[in-house]
Amino acid sequence: MFNSIKVKLTIIFLLWSLVPLVMLRFIVYPVVHRAFEQMVIQNLTGVGHKQSEFVSSWMKERKNDAALLASDTCIMAFHRCLTDSAEFKRILTQLEFVRDTHGYKDILIIDKEGKVKAGTEKNLVGIYLTEFDFFQEAIKGKVYVSKVTPSTFPALNEFGDREYGVPSLFVSSAVRDEGYNIQGVLALQVDLVTLSNEMRKVKLGETGETYLVDKDGLMITESKFINTIRQMGLIKKRTSLELKVIDPTTGKLTYAAEECVRGKEGYDAKGYLDYRGVRVLGVWHWLPEYGWGVISEIDLEEAYAAPMGMQRQFLVTIFVLAGVLVLVSIYVGRRISVPIIGINEATKRIASGDFSQRVPVTSTDELGQLAQSFNTMANSLEEKEFVHNFNRIIASSLLTDVFGAVSNEIKKVVDFDRISITRVHEKEQAFFVTFALTRGYTSNELRAGSMSRKVGSMMGDMLATGKPVVVDDTENGRYWSDKILLKEGIRSRLGYPLSFQEEIIGAINFSSKKKGYYTEKHFAILSRIAPQLAIALENARLIEKLKVQKAEV
Template sequence: MYISIKNRLIFLLIVFTLLPFVLLRIIAYPRVQADLQEVLIRNLDGVGHKQAELVTSWVQERMKNARVIANNPLMVKCAKITKEDKDFADIVQYLEVVKDEYGYKGVLVSNDKGLVTVATAEEGIGTDISQMDYFREALQGNTFISNVFPSEIPLANELGEKELGMPTMFVSTPLKDRDGVVVGVVAIRVDEKTLNDLMLSLHLGKTGETYLVNKDGYMITESRFAAHLKEMGLVKKRCALELKLVNPETGELTSGVQQCIAGNSGFDAKGYKDYSGLTVLGVWRWLPEFNWGVIAEIDRDEGYGAAYNLNYIVSSVLLVIAFPIVIVAYIIGRKTSTPIIKLTEVTKKMASGDLSQRVDIKREDEIGELANSFNVMAKSLDEKTREVVESEKRYRELFNSIKEGIYQSEPGVEGVFTFINKSGAEILGYSSPEEVIGTKVKNIYVDPEDRRRLCEKLEKDGVWREFVSLCKRKNGESFYAERTSNMLRDEKGSPVAIYGVLRDISERKKAEQEITESEKRYRLLFDSLKEGVYQSEPEVDGTFIWINRAGAEVLGYKSPEEVIGMKVKDIYVNPDDRIKVVEKLSKEGVWKGFVSFCKRKNGERFYMERTSNMIADEKGKPVRVDGIFRDITERKKLEEELQESERHHRQLLNSLREGIYQCEPTEDGVFTWINQSGAEILGYGSPEEVIGTRVKDVYVNPDDRKELVEKLEKEGVWRDFTSYCKRKNGERFISERTCNLVRDENGKAVRIEGVFRDITER
């Protein structure tokens, strides 16, 4: 809508003239109002805190009384007492005195089975209370106060009449014998009226009140406005256990009650609807030891009355001042509007985008200042536009310098590339990003279903990290791609784009396949070995009494018959090894994995590994040695080859960009191995500088190491664990890792293995 310069000028004059008053209204007044409101909330919070302390003190006093009764030596008899016992009447009289002296409704004592053995007149002897929470808690050795609940026996109401279902509660404590064994329970039925009087003793203005609420959202003390609530039909007899504190507009618990029974302590200074539909200010404190909440509320209009009055005064003053100012502004606006119109044409040209335009008006007044301001604005906009263009150029150069591919696409299965950096285009076999933009993303997959799975995953979770799929380049060449993708949504939650990072991991996949093939070859080699099985006499000079064919062949004989009868010690290069075996077996009965240097029939020497057992008769006398052995000469050779293979694999691991490491499995464990990339990520020149240092020293928060060890102890693996770490020079970075806990055959943790990468840039 068009507004003339005259009217605009008048408006500006009015605005700037009234600005100090408006600022006073906007800044100073809200601060004063906020201070008043803060004082009220502080006072209200103090009331809630005081009431919570009074309730806690009230409960502790009754718990103390219960313990005093239970500690009376006479009470121990109550666990097994009967009406025929001579002390029964005295104990009942004692309980009656306690009840009347302390103003309780009743006192009872039960045995450890929950049967009431002695009680005051109101309580029934022989009643089974074993299912009551106050009995179970006391039987566990705790002094306990129950929730307020409807009485199971008629109790005197406000009119002195007996009524069933009156609000009541119990304080219970264990009854112990001289040895400290719990033999029963002492329970006191507390008069809830004293708790009501306590909560009603403090008034908050005309509309304020404090009350207790249980975990189900019911008021368990009387409201200050009980009579009014009866008139409204919210309660029939009393508020306790009858009035559920719900917002009448929503039918749900009031905001204060919801916060309170959730275990929170706090306040609401803005106001919420209470159980009667009034907007109130509230403070609440949850008492977890009793499962009660203390709530203090006051009508918002009464609480903020002083602040509202201040608002009326300030608003009235502003209206009185505004009228003459509008008249003066109108007169001045008419006189000064003509030269301002001259600025219109130049301003329109600037608005059309021609920022090279300048206003040529020379005046020594506000109009001249306005013209100068236009010129400064145009110059500033021109410079900022150039900076934005330059910044966009720098960011594109940065993206193109990254080795990983960075891309953005439309969110659907049929979506096309909308952006990709130069590295991404080269990975896909294109010479420039422009060739890729506009092509369908699903065309890069060997299996187009991978695109559908990716879209479904992003729709559900919003992100998919390290998704690996088989893709193809422009020329049809296949390669393995690893990517991390995210779904970008607008403010309404609708998908607008998918953006992510991709890399070619074909070489890594090839290395993994080579390692797998190597492991397969070695496994076949070990599976082809044949062990020798034998029996011999148990003495040092004992002979073979049986051997299998594989064992005979290991020893260089054609058949077992050639071996049977020859001395076992003759196969050792060092005959003392036979003495060691016999002594070890005589002492422990078994020797596993014993390695010795032996010789074949033709004198050829070889390494033998054996496991032997001493067999004894029923009297414990050795009768023979059973054992299994194998020629491990080839294994020794294979171990050397495996060491060479391991060296090759370590070189391969050192060529990877990710950090790979092994460490001790404890919280204070040290690095036992790390590849070159891992050492460089941590800021070291070589793995040797890292090995032997504590792993937890790389964490900014050492508790992250403790959390990782506990997680691995429990689950054995933790994938994509992210933590804040630091390099050797103290520089901080974000690390993402996947770790495994390696255990031996006995289930004992021997080391932690893991892969980590620096994801700070990501």
């Protein structure tokens, strides 16, 4: 099979055609894919940095709010105000205004003994908060951000109701009097839902989200997928302080959460399972000031939708092109190999003695020229074989005995429906139809042995010019014999003069039922057998003459 030139050419063309596609798949595509990956990671990293900076900036604003409010003149004098005084009412009004305009849940003023002296929630007035870190640190003169912990007193939830255990975050600042002496603490209870909503304003695709985790890996903001998580049974009310960011398949912290609690920052471009069990890309930052990790994630399928789509399109394109290239390779291989195979087969037949083999010339390129050269060679070999056989037959016996064999041999190179040899009469203005062989029809007025006049005949023209004569159509022929042959169905004729010792002694004549069949291309082969045929005709004449002389004696 692989010895066939057709198969070899097809394989070669196929390999050369597929090499660029293979290079595209294994060299160009990985580069493009990596570029897409880098672009995705750069975008994700950019979002992560922006979210980290936003959280830091947002919390800084909360700290500034606490410090500024604590330094307000009215609040600085809270310890001297009676609860029913106008000054105290102005303090409450100011606290409510700040709560409503800045989105805080509650604002409390605590004296230095830890007792709530004033606040936006009346039910909290009079309770002691000495055990809370936001009081303990602020009373030392700091502006402090507390840990996110479940409330031990009724606090506002995300629905506007008060309940115990609500995730609470306080920002507190010391309250000093005019002498810069600490008289108490101002505490702002931050709404974590507001922080979650603000973080969601930075869009990260359809599945992207950013959330905060504490040092234990607990989520302290609300997840974008809270309904899904609730259906999974991972939470009851909210994700803040209820959802631990763990991989559901291992029960351990997700890769991003684990890196965060270690105080590291980075990203993962390969993908890892998040708390839903979905493979995601992630970037994370650790905020040591607050003990929080900022994690930004997006589903891997969405993040790499473009490169994956490109890969699918690329593979489809490769398969389609490969299919087309296979067909083209087969076609080109066949187009090149078929003429070569044809020449090879024809060469074998010529080698076995069949000189009639020819190959079709289907193009003008090198293959067409090769086929044309082969046919020229085959013509030359066939002519040589024909001349050889013709001379052998002529030399084997008298023309009268071998005319049939001679006719059959001539028919291999010049087709005819009727063939005849005429001989010029030595004395009369006439010629003899010495030999005639008619095929395919019975009429034969110009039969062997008949004598016809030279005037107005094809023989007469050949005697006058010494050149071959062609009649394309006997219907329009100028010779008297054309009308006779037309009745017999002959439409075209060819006469070739036979010369002996530079004298025309006769002619060989061909007739065909096809109009315009004979042309000058037949002259070349006839010129090679005419001398031998003329000698045979002269020998026949001499033998006939000897017979006549012998009979007279």
